[in-house]
Amino acid sequence: IFWVICFCLEIWGEYATSNLATTVYVYDTVPGVVLITVDLFWFGYYFMSLRQSFKSETKPEKRRFYLFAGSMFGVWFVALPFAAFLATIFDPWVRFKAVYTVTDLCHFGFLASLIWALWPSNVSTFFSMEHTELVDMDDDDGL
Numbered sequence: 001i002f003w004v005i006c007f008c009l010e011i012w013g014e015y016a017t018s019n020l021a022t023t024v025y026v027y028d029t030v031p032g033v034v035l036i037t038v039d040l041f042w043f044g045y046y047f048m049s050l051r052q053s054f055k056s057e058t059k060p061e062k063r064r065f066y067l068f069a070g071s072m073f074g075v076w077f078v079a080l081p082f083a084a085f086l087a088t089i090f091d092p093w094v095r096f097k098a099v100y101t102v103t104d105l106c107h108f109g110f111l112a113s114l115i116w117a118l119w120p121s122n123v124s125t126f127f128s129m130e131h132t133e134l135v136d137m138d139d140d141d142g143l
């Protein structure tokens with residue numbers, strides 16, 4: 001539902017004010033504030049889940065992974081509210097470049113951390129892929 005709200009807000013922002021000479025930023029509107037609030041809610045849920053997972057983990061490699069990847073993904077969650085805040089500081093003619101630079105850098109960091117975490121040499125360390133169990137799918141005895 002979050003993505004549907006994002007899409008609707010983008011379409012509304014593109015067509016509702018396309019013929020008007022306005023300097024109102026899309027996240028300064030009521031739908032934009034709702035979207036930022038939902039984003040902050042998901043960030044809070046993510047942070048609490050990450051904290052619980054970090055506390056329950058005993059292996060140092062996995063704790064290091066939680067710290068690094070959790071920080072990178074947390075920045076991704078906070079990118080939209082931070083960009084909306086920046087939009088209130090900058091003049092309208094500078095706003096576009098400033099906001100998109102910040103959001104693009106956050107997305108780059110997010111994707112770079114995904115590549116790092118899913119790199120073949122890191123997968124076995126972080127995700128315990130060395131212990132796999134083969135199951136015969138045609139075996140009816142287990143059912």
